[in-house]
Amino acid sequence: MKIDKKMALISAVLLTVSPVLTSVVQPTVMTVQAATKNKNTITVPGNAALYNSKGDMLTTYNGKTFTTFNKTTNLKVYGNPVKIRGNYYYYIGNGAYAAANYVSKINGREALSLNCNSYVYTKKGNRTGKLLRKNLSYIFTGKYKQNDTADNNVFTKGKKQYQLISTGIKGNDYFQIGKNQYIRIANIERISTNALTHNEIKVTIKKNTHVLLEGADGRIVYSDKIMKKGQKFISDALVGLNNGSNSTPMAYRIKGTHTYIWKSDAYSRHFLTTEITSSAEFNTYTVRAPKDGLQFYNANGENITPTGASFEKHRLLGVDGQMYIWVPKENKAELFYHIVATQKEFITPGDIKGHYNSKNINIGNAFVKVADTENYSGLKKPEIINTAAEAKTDAEKSASSSQLDELKSLLNDSTVIKKSTAYKLSNSSTRNNYDVTVQEVQALLKSKRNLSAAEVKLYSWILQTRTNNLYGKKITVKNMKKMTKTEINLLQSLLNEVESNVNTKSNTYTTLSYDKKMNKVYLVTTAVGTGKLISKVEQPLSDFVTEE
Known part of the structure; x- marks a missing residue:
C-alpha cells in the first residue's frame, strides 16, 4: 500500500477533531459544520511553528526562511488532522503541517485543547461514550468572563484575565462544549492557545530528589528528606529559587509550606496561576520608575529628593503600603507608596564634566507618588490605609493626645524589640530601616512645632510596619x-x-x-x-x- 493511501486510512479511522461539537469525540471522521466564510480554516497565534510530514519543525516555508509566524494567521486546511509520531497535525498544503493542539480558532470559532484524553458527560454526570483526544483542538459553547482577581480556572488573553464559567457535576468542575455535553475542566490545557491555570495542582516526582529549603539569605539548601519517583504532592506556586548562579531555576512549592521541588525533577499536566521569579514576591510588592528623575516626598507631602541627584529609570523600589498624603504645594491629596528601604541609590555628578557617580543616600522614610511609578512584581498591591478626604482633614488639624500617646507607646517598645530575636536575626538593612524610623520618631516627638494628626498617624503606621517587618528566627x-x-x-x-x-x-x-x-x-x-x-x-x- 502506498504511503498516501496509508495516511488516508489513518486519517479516516483515528481522527477525532472537527468544527462540529455534536459529533466531535468519535474516533472516526467528523461531519462538517454548515458552510461559513471561514469554512475549512484554522487560526494560529503569532508564535506558532510549522512542521513537515515527519513532525520536524520547518526552517523554510513558501521559499523563505521560517521559524514561527509573527502574527495571528488564518490558514486553509485540507482534510482532518493526521497523526505523526503520536501527535496530530493539520495539513495546510505545500508540504507544511500545523500542530492540531495549538489552534486558537477552528472555522472562526474559539477552540480549546486538552492535557489528556477526556470523556464527555451529560449535565447529570452520565458518560456519553464519546471521547475527546489529547493533542487535538475542539470548539466549545461554554462561556468565560473577565475576572482579574480570580486564581483558579483562569487564562490571560492580551492584558486581561478571564475565568471559565464552570458547571458543578458530582463535586467536580465541568465546562460545556456542546448541547448537554461537558468535560472536566481539569482536562483542559488551553483556551484559544492561552494556558488555563489553577490555584493548586497535583505534581508527580520524575526521579528521586531532595526536598529544597530556603536559607535565611535566600539561597537554596538541600534537605535530608528525599521524595521518591512516582510520589505525588500538591503545589500552589511555581517559584524561582536562588541556587548561587546567575539564573533562578524554577521549583514547585509544596502547598502551604516553605519547601520546594525542582520543576525539572517533577511533572504535572496542569499550569499554576502563581508563577513568580522569587519567593520574595509572596511578601514584597515592587515598583519601578518609568523615567529618570523620580521625586521623593516626606510624611508632610514635602519634596525631599536630594539636590543634584537623580533616581534612574527602571530602578526598583520595594513598597509596603499605600496612603493619601496632603501635598501643600499642589493643594490636594495624592496617593503615595511608602518605600521599604531608607537608603536609595541615586546618580550624582562626578568630578569630571559629563561623568556621573552612583551613590547610596540615606533619605529616611520616603514616599513616591503611585502615578509616577509602574508595577514590576509582587502578588498583591499593599493596602490603602486612608482616604483622600482623611488626608486633607488630618493635615489641617493638630494631633490629639491619644494619637501622640500611641506613637510614644510604639517608641517605648523599641527598647525591648531591639533585644528580641526578631530584631537581632533580621538582616542589617531591615534592622537599619527600623533604627532609622525610631530615630525619626524620637526627633519628631522632641520637636517644638505643632504636629499634625496626619504626620503622627502616619509615623505610628510606619513604626508598627517596621516592627512587623522584623522577621529574625533561630x-x-x-x-x-x-x-x-x-x-x-x-x-x-x-x-x-x-x-x-x-x-x-x-x-x-x-x-x-x-x-x-x-x-x-x-x-x-x-x-x-x-x-x-x-x-x-x-x-x-x-x-x-x-x-x-
Missing part, C-alpha cells in the same frame, strides 16, 4: 551538639544574612562564621583588601540555634 535543630548537614547549612545561611558588612570608614569587613569542628559561632573582622584578621570573638551558639 534555626530549629534536633541536637545542638550534633547538627546535621542540612541544619549546619541553614545556620550558615542565617549567619550570612545577619552579619556581612563592609565598614568604609575603618576599611574592615565583618562576618559571622561557624566552625564545624569546634561547633562554635564567631564574629570575625578582617581588613578589606589584605584579608588580615583583626578580631575573632566567640558568640553564644544559642543566640542562633534552638532545639526542638
Whole structure:
C-alpha cells in the first residue's frame, strides 16, 4: 500500500477533531459544520511553528526562511488532522503541517485543547461514550468572563484575565462544549492557545530528589528528606529559587509550606496561576520608575529628593503600603507608596564634566507618588490605609493626645524589640530601616512645632510596619551538639544574612562564621583588601540555634 493511501486510512479511522461539537469525540471522521466564510480554516497565534510530514519543525516555508509566524494567521486546511509520531497535525498544503493542539480558532470559532484524553458527560454526570483526544483542538459553547482577581480556572488573553464559567457535576468542575455535553475542566490545557491555570495542582516526582529549603539569605539548601519517583504532592506556586548562579531555576512549592521541588525533577499536566521569579514576591510588592528623575516626598507631602541627584529609570523600589498624603504645594491629596528601604541609590555628578557617580543616600522614610511609578512584581498591591478626604482633614488639624500617646507607646517598645530575636536575626538593612524610623520618631516627638494628626498617624503606621517587618528566627535543630548537614547549612545561611558588612570608614569587613569542628559561632573582622584578621570573638551558639 502506498504511503498516501496509508495516511488516508489513518486519517479516516483515528481522527477525532472537527468544527462540529455534536459529533466531535468519535474516533472516526467528523461531519462538517454548515458552510461559513471561514469554512475549512484554522487560526494560529503569532508564535506558532510549522512542521513537515515527519513532525520536524520547518526552517523554510513558501521559499523563505521560517521559524514561527509573527502574527495571528488564518490558514486553509485540507482534510482532518493526521497523526505523526503520536501527535496530530493539520495539513495546510505545500508540504507544511500545523500542530492540531495549538489552534486558537477552528472555522472562526474559539477552540480549546486538552492535557489528556477526556470523556464527555451529560449535565447529570452520565458518560456519553464519546471521547475527546489529547493533542487535538475542539470548539466549545461554554462561556468565560473577565475576572482579574480570580486564581483558579483562569487564562490571560492580551492584558486581561478571564475565568471559565464552570458547571458543578458530582463535586467536580465541568465546562460545556456542546448541547448537554461537558468535560472536566481539569482536562483542559488551553483556551484559544492561552494556558488555563489553577490555584493548586497535583505534581508527580520524575526521579528521586531532595526536598529544597530556603536559607535565611535566600539561597537554596538541600534537605535530608528525599521524595521518591512516582510520589505525588500538591503545589500552589511555581517559584524561582536562588541556587548561587546567575539564573533562578524554577521549583514547585509544596502547598502551604516553605519547601520546594525542582520543576525539572517533577511533572504535572496542569499550569499554576502563581508563577513568580522569587519567593520574595509572596511578601514584597515592587515598583519601578518609568523615567529618570523620580521625586521623593516626606510624611508632610514635602519634596525631599536630594539636590543634584537623580533616581534612574527602571530602578526598583520595594513598597509596603499605600496612603493619601496632603501635598501643600499642589493643594490636594495624592496617593503615595511608602518605600521599604531608607537608603536609595541615586546618580550624582562626578568630578569630571559629563561623568556621573552612583551613590547610596540615606533619605529616611520616603514616599513616591503611585502615578509616577509602574508595577514590576509582587502578588498583591499593599493596602490603602486612608482616604483622600482623611488626608486633607488630618493635615489641617493638630494631633490629639491619644494619637501622640500611641506613637510614644510604639517608641517605648523599641527598647525591648531591639533585644528580641526578631530584631537581632533580621538582616542589617531591615534592622537599619527600623533604627532609622525610631530615630525619626524620637526627633519628631522632641520637636517644638505643632504636629499634625496626619504626620503622627502616619509615623505610628510606619513604626508598627517596621516592627512587623522584623522577621529574625533561630534555626530549629534536633541536637545542638550534633547538627546535621542540612541544619549546619541553614545556620550558615542565617549567619550570612545577619552579619556581612563592609565598614568604609575603618576599611574592615565583618562576618559571622561557624566552625564545624569546634561547633562554635564567631564574629570575625578582617581588613578589606589584605584579608588580615583583626578580631575573632566567640558568640553564644544559642543566640542562633534552638532545639526542638
